[in-house]
Amino acid sequence: MLEISGLHQYxxxxxxxxxVSFTAPQGACTVLLGRNGVGKTTLLRSIMGVTPIRGGAIRLDGVDISQLTPNQRAARGVAYVPQGxxxxxxxxxxxxxxMGMAVKPAGKARSVPSEIYEMFPVLKEMLRRRGGDLSGGQQQQLAIARALVSDPKLIILDEPTEGIQPSIIKLIGEVIKSLSRRGDLAILLVEQFYDFGRDLADHYLVMSRGSIVRQGLGADMDKDGIRDFVAL
Ligand SMILES: Nc1ncnc2c1ncn2[C@@H]1O[C@H](COP(=O)(O)OP(=O)(O)O)[C@@H](O)[C@H]1O
Ligand SMILES: [Mg+2]
Structure with missing residues (x-):
């Protein structure tokens, strides 16, 4: 479980x-929505440790990881699928x-688990291709797969549907749903695409100007009028 409390960032x-304070429990998908520029990516970068925080705590399963380096956080089970x-x-x-597996403690398996290729069959076909030669949708699948091979406790995804065609968006949605059902993983998904976020959300958070201004159950998002908060 991820617990953020009193987080300030500059x-x-x-x-x-x-x-900023909220929790993202294991076995659930927590969706963070908000318009452009409100601080969603900054929050994810703070969780990963790319930018050191000025105040507050970031706890993973009860342990404050906010002073650790990004590599140390990755080794403790934080995986990041960055925007872009x-x-x-x-x-x-x-x-x-x-490279995604390199963050695991030494001595663990050195080959890519076959379940990764079951999730994303196209990656198996493209194993020898260079990353730069893949389409945007294929790169997004690779970015998610690269995060998953580290066997994380927490995966944070930053707008995985951005610039992706509908068939791949559907596939990514199914993968996130199945990961969330697995029960051992906390998922924090940043989205601007309301329908995609609502269909996956067990819990939702809305950010505006760097603060969480609304939160609730995914099932209540329509009733709570959350669509209006993210409409462009
Ligand atoms: N490296 C940076 N240096 C200075 N300001 C930044 C930097 N990155 C983002 N910002 C500013 O921080 C705010 C939040 O940005 P960001 O976290 O990327 O928002 P979001 O992901 O919600 O679109 C914006 O006003 C943006 O202009
Ligand atoms: Mg962003």
Whole structure:
């Protein structure tokens, strides 16, 4: 379980995240919605440790990880699928996946688990292709697979549907649903695509100007009028 409490984050002197607190439990998908520029990516970068926080705590299964490096957080089970995917374009698909596995403690399996290819069959066909030669949808599948091979306790995904065609969006939605049913993984999904977020959300959070302004059960999102918060 991820627990964020009293988190503050700045870029230089601009105060971006203001007293953010929420939890993302295991075996559930927590969806964070909000318009452009409200601080969603900054929050995920703070959880991963790419930008050190100025105040508050980030706990994973009760342990504060907020002072650890990104590598240490990854080794403890935090996996990040960044906005824009950021796969290694000059490495092959297989090499990208092996990079994802490199965060695991030494001595664990050194080959990509077959369930990854069951989830994303196209990656098996493309193993020797360079990441940069894949389509956007294939790169997104690779970015999610690369996060999953580290066998995480928490996966954070930043707008995985951005710029992706509908058939792949559907596939990604099914994968997230099945991961959430597995029960051992906490999922934090940042989305601007309301329908996609609502269909996956066990819990929702709405961010506005760096604060969480609404939260509730995924099943109540329509009733709570959340669509209006993210309509562009
Ligand atoms: N590296 C940065 N340096 C300074 N300001 C930034 C940086 N990255 C983002 N910002 C600003 O922080 C705010 C939140 O950005 P971001 O977290 O990317 O929002 P979102 O992901 O919700 O669109 C925006 O006002 C953005 O301009
Ligand atoms: Mg963003």
């Amino acid at each position: 870029y230089g002197s601009s105060h971006i995240l203001r007293d 995917r950021e796969i290694f374009s000059r490495l092959t698909v297989e090499e990208n996946l092996l």
